[in-house]
Amino acid sequence: MTGLTLSHITVRRGPCPVVDDLSLALGPGECVGLIGPNGAGKTTLLRAALGLLPHAGTSSLARLAPARRARIAAWLPQMREIAWPVSVATLVALGRTPHLAAGGPSDADRQAVAAALDRMELSGFAPRIATRLSGGEQARVLIARALAQEAPILLADEPIAGLDPAHQISTMALFADLAREGRLVVTALHDLGLAARYCTRLVMLDRGRLVADGAPKDVLTEANLAHVFGVRAYQADTPDGPVFQPVEVVR
Numbered sequence: 001m002t003g004l005t006l007s008h009i010t011v012r013r014g015p016c017p018v019v020d021d022l023s024l025a026l027g028p029g030e031c032v033g034l035i036g037p038n039g040a041g042k043t044t045l046l047r048a049a050l051g052l053l054p055h056a057g058t059s060s061l062a063r064l065a066p067a068r069r070a071r072i073a074a075w076l077p078q079m080r081e082i083a084w085p086v087s088v089a090t091l092v093a094l095g096r097t098p099h100l101a102a103g104g105p106s107d108a109d110r111q112a113v114a115a116a117l118d119r120m121e122l123s124g125f126a127p128r129i130a131t132r133l134s135g136g137e138q139a140r141v142l143i144a145r146a147l148a149q150e151a152p153i154l155l156a157d158e159p160i161a162g163l164d165p166a167h168q169i170s171t172m173a174l175f176a177d178l179a180r181e182g183r184l185v186v187t188a189l190h191d192l193g194l195a196a197r198y199c200t201r202l203v204m205l206d207r208g209r210l211v212a213d214g215a216p217k218d219v220l221t222e223a224n225l226a227h228v229f230g231v232r233a234y235q236a237d238t239p240d241g242p243v244f245q246p247v248e249v250v251r
Protein backbone atom coordinates (compact mmCIF):
# COMPACT_ATOMS: atom_id res chain seq x y z
CA MET A 1 0.00 0.00 0.00
CA THR A 2 0.99 3.59 -0.64
CA GLY A 3 1.33 6.77 1.40
CA LEU A 4 1.58 10.43 0.53
CA THR A 5 4.56 12.65 1.26
CA LEU A 6 4.33 16.40 0.93
CA SER A 7 7.51 18.46 1.31
CA HIS A 8 7.46 22.24 1.70
CA ILE A 9 4.32 22.70 -0.41
CA THR A 10 3.57 26.35 -1.11
CA VAL A 11 0.73 27.59 -3.33
CA ARG A 12 0.46 31.29 -4.13
CA ARG A 13 -2.64 33.14 -5.24
CA GLY A 14 -1.31 36.51 -6.32
CA PRO A 15 1.33 37.65 -3.84
CA CYS A 16 -0.11 35.68 -0.92
CA PRO A 17 0.70 32.06 -0.11
CA VAL A 18 -2.63 30.30 0.56
CA VAL A 19 -0.71 27.13 1.44
CA ASP A 20 2.53 28.05 3.13
CA ASP A 21 5.54 25.71 3.31
CA LEU A 22 3.54 22.69 4.42
CA SER A 23 5.17 19.28 4.94
CA LEU A 24 3.36 16.06 5.87
CA ALA A 25 4.02 12.33 5.71
CA LEU A 26 0.78 10.32 5.59
CA GLY A 27 0.86 6.54 5.63
CA PRO A 28 -1.33 3.62 4.60
CA GLY A 29 -3.86 2.73 7.29
CA GLU A 30 -4.50 6.34 8.30
CA CYS A 31 -7.85 8.11 8.10
CA VAL A 32 -6.74 11.73 8.13
CA GLY A 33 -9.15 14.60 8.70
CA LEU A 34 -8.02 17.90 7.19
CA ILE A 35 -9.68 20.61 9.26
CA GLY A 36 -9.60 24.39 9.39
CA PRO A 37 -11.93 27.35 8.94
CA ASN A 38 -13.25 28.55 5.55
CA GLY A 39 -10.35 29.70 3.41
CA ALA A 40 -7.70 27.90 5.50
CA GLY A 41 -6.29 26.18 2.39
CA LYS A 42 -7.72 22.64 2.64
CA THR A 43 -8.94 22.39 -0.95
CA THR A 44 -5.84 24.10 -2.25
CA LEU A 45 -3.60 21.66 -0.39
CA LEU A 46 -5.51 18.60 -1.66
CA ARG A 47 -5.42 19.88 -5.25
CA ALA A 48 -1.71 20.67 -5.05
CA ALA A 49 -1.03 17.22 -3.56
CA LEU A 50 -2.78 15.68 -6.57
CA GLY A 51 -0.80 17.81 -9.01
CA LEU A 52 -3.89 19.74 -10.11
CA LEU A 53 -2.46 23.13 -9.10
CA PRO A 54 0.96 24.70 -9.70
CA HIS A 55 2.95 24.63 -6.46
CA ALA A 56 6.43 24.92 -5.00
CA GLY A 57 7.78 21.95 -3.05
CA THR A 58 7.09 18.31 -3.85
CA SER A 59 4.18 15.88 -3.59
CA SER A 60 4.86 12.17 -4.06
CA LEU A 61 1.57 11.93 -5.98
CA ALA A 62 1.95 14.99 -8.18
CA ARG A 63 5.25 13.74 -9.53
CA LEU A 64 3.72 10.50 -10.89
CA ALA A 65 2.74 10.15 -14.53
CA PRO A 66 -1.02 10.77 -14.92
CA ALA A 67 -1.93 7.17 -15.83
CA ARG A 68 -0.12 5.82 -12.76
CA ARG A 69 -1.52 8.58 -10.53
CA ALA A 70 -5.05 7.59 -11.57
CA ARG A 71 -4.45 4.05 -10.32
CA ILE A 72 -2.92 5.28 -7.05
CA ALA A 73 -5.31 8.05 -6.00
CA ALA A 74 -9.06 8.59 -6.20
CA TRP A 75 -10.26 12.20 -5.90
CA LEU A 76 -13.62 13.41 -4.73
CA PRO A 77 -13.81 17.17 -5.36
CA GLN A 78 -15.95 19.58 -3.34
CA MET A 79 -18.05 20.57 -6.37
CA ARG A 80 -20.28 17.66 -7.19
CA GLU A 81 -21.71 18.33 -10.55
CA ILE A 82 -23.08 15.46 -12.60
CA ALA A 83 -23.29 16.76 -16.15
CA TRP A 84 -24.71 13.86 -18.14
CA PRO A 85 -28.02 12.03 -17.72
CA VAL A 86 -26.42 8.57 -17.56
CA SER A 87 -27.40 5.72 -15.28
CA VAL A 88 -25.92 5.46 -11.80
CA ALA A 89 -24.23 2.17 -12.83
CA THR A 90 -22.63 3.86 -15.87
CA LEU A 91 -21.43 6.81 -13.81
CA VAL A 92 -19.91 4.63 -11.07
CA ALA A 93 -18.24 2.46 -13.76
CA LEU A 94 -16.32 5.58 -14.88
CA GLY A 95 -14.27 5.05 -11.72
CA ARG A 96 -12.82 1.96 -13.43
CA THR A 97 -11.38 4.02 -16.32
CA PRO A 98 -7.75 3.80 -15.08
CA HIS A 99 -8.01 0.00 -14.99
CA LEU A 100 -9.85 -0.73 -18.26
CA ALA A 101 -8.18 -3.15 -20.64
CA ALA A 102 -8.61 -2.99 -24.43
CA GLY A 103 -11.46 -5.53 -24.42
CA GLY A 104 -13.74 -3.41 -22.21
CA PRO A 105 -14.86 -4.02 -18.62
CA SER A 106 -13.67 -7.25 -17.02
CA ASP A 107 -15.34 -9.29 -14.29
CA ALA A 108 -13.08 -7.48 -11.80
CA ASP A 109 -14.37 -4.12 -13.10
CA ARG A 110 -17.99 -5.25 -12.78
CA GLN A 111 -17.35 -6.59 -9.28
CA ALA A 112 -15.68 -3.34 -8.20
CA VAL A 113 -18.68 -1.32 -9.42
CA ALA A 114 -21.16 -3.64 -7.68
CA ALA A 115 -19.12 -3.51 -4.44
CA ALA A 116 -18.94 0.31 -4.56
CA LEU A 117 -22.71 0.59 -5.12
CA ASP A 118 -23.29 -1.82 -2.26
CA ARG A 119 -20.96 0.05 0.11
CA MET A 120 -22.83 3.31 -0.56
CA GLU A 121 -26.23 1.56 -0.22
CA LEU A 122 -27.00 2.36 -3.86
CA SER A 123 -27.53 -1.09 -5.37
CA GLY A 124 -31.22 -0.33 -5.94
CA PHE A 125 -30.28 2.92 -7.70
CA ALA A 126 -28.12 1.32 -10.43
CA PRO A 127 -30.58 1.88 -13.33
CA ARG A 128 -31.69 5.36 -12.19
CA ILE A 129 -30.62 8.44 -14.17
CA ALA A 130 -27.96 10.12 -12.02
CA THR A 131 -29.04 13.71 -12.78
CA ARG A 132 -32.54 12.91 -11.51
CA LEU A 133 -31.37 11.98 -8.00
CA SER A 134 -31.47 14.28 -4.97
CA GLY A 135 -28.36 16.27 -4.06
CA GLY A 136 -27.39 13.85 -1.28
CA GLU A 137 -28.02 10.82 -3.48
CA GLN A 138 -25.82 12.32 -6.20
CA ALA A 139 -23.10 12.92 -3.60
CA ARG A 140 -23.25 9.24 -2.62
CA VAL A 141 -23.05 8.19 -6.29
CA LEU A 142 -19.87 10.25 -6.70
CA ILE A 143 -18.38 8.67 -3.57
CA ALA A 144 -19.24 5.27 -5.08
CA ARG A 145 -17.45 6.25 -8.30
CA ALA A 146 -14.34 7.10 -6.28
CA LEU A 147 -14.60 3.79 -4.36
CA ALA A 148 -14.94 1.82 -7.62
CA GLN A 149 -11.48 3.10 -8.55
CA GLU A 150 -10.09 0.87 -5.75
CA ALA A 151 -7.11 3.18 -5.38
CA PRO A 152 -4.82 2.84 -2.35
CA ILE A 153 -5.27 6.56 -1.64
CA LEU A 154 -8.61 8.39 -1.41
CA LEU A 155 -8.57 12.19 -1.22
CA ALA A 156 -12.00 13.65 -0.50
CA ASP A 157 -13.03 17.31 -0.15
CA GLU A 158 -15.98 17.67 2.23
CA PRO A 159 -17.51 14.36 1.12
CA ILE A 160 -20.26 14.30 3.74
CA ALA A 161 -21.57 17.84 3.20
CA GLY A 162 -25.25 17.58 2.29
CA LEU A 163 -25.67 13.97 3.44
CA ASP A 164 -28.32 13.08 6.02
CA PRO A 165 -27.05 12.08 9.51
CA ALA A 166 -27.22 8.33 8.86
CA HIS A 167 -25.27 8.62 5.61
CA GLN A 168 -22.75 11.01 7.20
CA ILE A 169 -22.05 8.44 9.90
CA SER A 170 -21.99 5.46 7.52
CA THR A 171 -19.70 7.27 5.07
CA MET A 172 -17.23 8.21 7.81
CA ALA A 173 -17.40 4.66 9.19
CA LEU A 174 -16.69 3.39 5.67
CA PHE A 175 -13.66 5.69 5.36
CA ALA A 176 -12.39 4.39 8.72
CA ASP A 177 -12.89 0.83 7.40
CA LEU A 178 -10.96 1.63 4.21
CA ALA A 179 -8.09 2.85 6.37
CA ARG A 180 -8.24 -0.31 8.48
CA GLU A 181 -8.01 -2.28 5.21
CA GLY A 182 -4.69 -0.51 4.63
CA ARG A 183 -5.66 2.42 2.42
CA LEU A 184 -4.84 6.05 3.11
CA VAL A 185 -7.91 8.28 3.36
CA VAL A 186 -7.49 12.06 3.56
CA THR A 187 -10.69 14.02 3.90
CA ALA A 188 -11.41 17.72 4.39
CA LEU A 189 -14.18 18.07 6.95
CA HIS A 190 -16.13 20.75 8.78
CA ASP A 191 -17.93 18.36 11.13
CA LEU A 192 -15.41 18.25 13.96
CA GLY A 193 -17.56 15.76 15.91
CA LEU A 194 -17.38 13.16 13.15
CA ALA A 195 -13.73 14.03 12.58
CA ALA A 196 -13.01 13.34 16.27
CA ARG A 197 -14.89 10.05 16.13
CA TYR A 198 -13.71 8.49 12.90
CA CYS A 199 -10.33 9.97 11.98
CA THR A 200 -7.14 8.39 13.29
CA ARG A 201 -5.32 11.69 12.80
CA LEU A 202 -6.28 15.33 12.35
CA VAL A 203 -4.28 17.91 10.45
CA MET A 204 -5.36 21.46 11.36
CA LEU A 205 -4.70 24.33 8.95
CA ASP A 206 -5.02 28.04 9.57
CA ARG A 207 -4.32 30.64 6.88
CA GLY A 208 -2.35 28.13 4.85
CA ARG A 209 -0.18 26.94 7.69
CA LEU A 210 -0.08 23.68 9.58
CA VAL A 211 -0.98 24.51 13.18
CA ALA A 212 -1.58 21.06 14.68
CA ASP A 213 -1.14 17.44 13.60
CA GLY A 214 -1.88 14.37 15.68
CA ALA A 215 -4.53 12.31 17.43
CA PRO A 216 -7.95 14.07 17.49
CA LYS A 217 -7.85 14.71 21.24
CA ASP A 218 -4.42 16.35 20.94
CA VAL A 219 -5.50 18.58 18.05
CA LEU A 220 -9.00 19.59 19.21
CA THR A 221 -7.71 21.39 22.29
CA GLU A 222 -9.52 24.31 23.86
CA ALA A 223 -6.68 26.63 22.80
CA ASN A 224 -6.61 25.44 19.16
CA LEU A 225 -10.39 25.65 18.86
CA ALA A 226 -10.45 29.19 20.25
CA HIS A 227 -7.44 30.39 18.29
CA VAL A 228 -8.14 28.75 14.91
CA PHE A 229 -11.92 28.32 14.76
CA GLY A 230 -13.01 30.97 17.28
CA VAL A 231 -15.27 28.53 19.10
CA ARG A 232 -15.60 26.81 22.44
CA ALA A 233 -16.80 23.20 22.37
CA TYR A 234 -18.34 20.66 24.70
CA GLN A 235 -16.23 17.49 24.68
CA ALA A 236 -16.74 14.22 26.55
CA ASP A 237 -15.50 10.66 26.41
CA THR A 238 -18.52 8.37 26.44
CA PRO A 239 -19.05 4.61 26.09
CA ASP A 240 -20.04 5.44 22.48
CA GLY A 241 -16.71 7.18 21.87
CA PRO A 242 -15.77 10.86 21.93
CA VAL A 243 -18.59 13.40 21.72
CA PHE A 244 -17.72 16.85 20.46
CA GLN A 245 -20.09 19.74 19.95
CA PRO A 246 -19.12 23.38 19.28
CA VAL A 247 -21.29 25.50 21.58
CA GLU A 248 -20.17 29.12 21.46
CA VAL A 249 -18.32 31.65 19.32
CA VAL A 250 -15.48 33.13 21.35
CA ARG A 251 -13.82 35.67 19.06
Ligand SMILES: Nc1ncnc2c1ncn2[C@@H]1O[C@H](COP(=O)(O)OP(=O)(O)OP(=O)(O)O)[C@@H](O)[C@H]1O
Nearest residue numbers: 013014018036037038039040041042043044045188
Ligand atom coordinates in the same frame (compact mmCIF):
# COMPACT_ATOMS: atom_id res chain seq x y z
N1 LIG B 1 -8.72 30.88 -7.87
C1 LIG B 1 -8.41 31.60 -6.79
N2 LIG B 1 -7.93 32.86 -6.90
C2 LIG B 1 -7.59 33.59 -5.81
N3 LIG B 1 -7.69 33.12 -4.55
C3 LIG B 1 -8.15 31.88 -4.39
C4 LIG B 1 -8.55 31.05 -5.49
N4 LIG B 1 -8.95 29.85 -4.99
C5 LIG B 1 -8.86 29.93 -3.65
N5 LIG B 1 -8.37 31.14 -3.29
C6 LIG B 1 -8.13 31.60 -1.92
O1 LIG B 1 -7.27 30.67 -1.30
C7 LIG B 1 -7.62 30.51 0.08
C8 LIG B 1 -7.78 29.03 0.39
O2 LIG B 1 -8.92 28.54 -0.31
P1 LIG B 1 -9.36 27.02 -0.16
O3 LIG B 1 -10.48 26.80 -1.14
O4 LIG B 1 -8.18 26.15 -0.26
O5 LIG B 1 -9.91 27.00 1.35
P2 LIG B 1 -10.64 25.85 2.15
O6 LIG B 1 -9.88 25.64 3.42
O7 LIG B 1 -10.85 24.65 1.30
O8 LIG B 1 -12.02 26.57 2.48
P3 LIG B 1 -13.55 26.05 2.63
O9 LIG B 1 -13.67 25.41 3.97
O10 LIG B 1 -14.32 27.35 2.57
O11 LIG B 1 -13.87 25.14 1.48
C9 LIG B 1 -8.88 31.33 0.30
O12 LIG B 1 -8.54 32.54 0.93
C10 LIG B 1 -9.41 31.60 -1.09
O13 LIG B 1 -10.07 32.84 -1.16
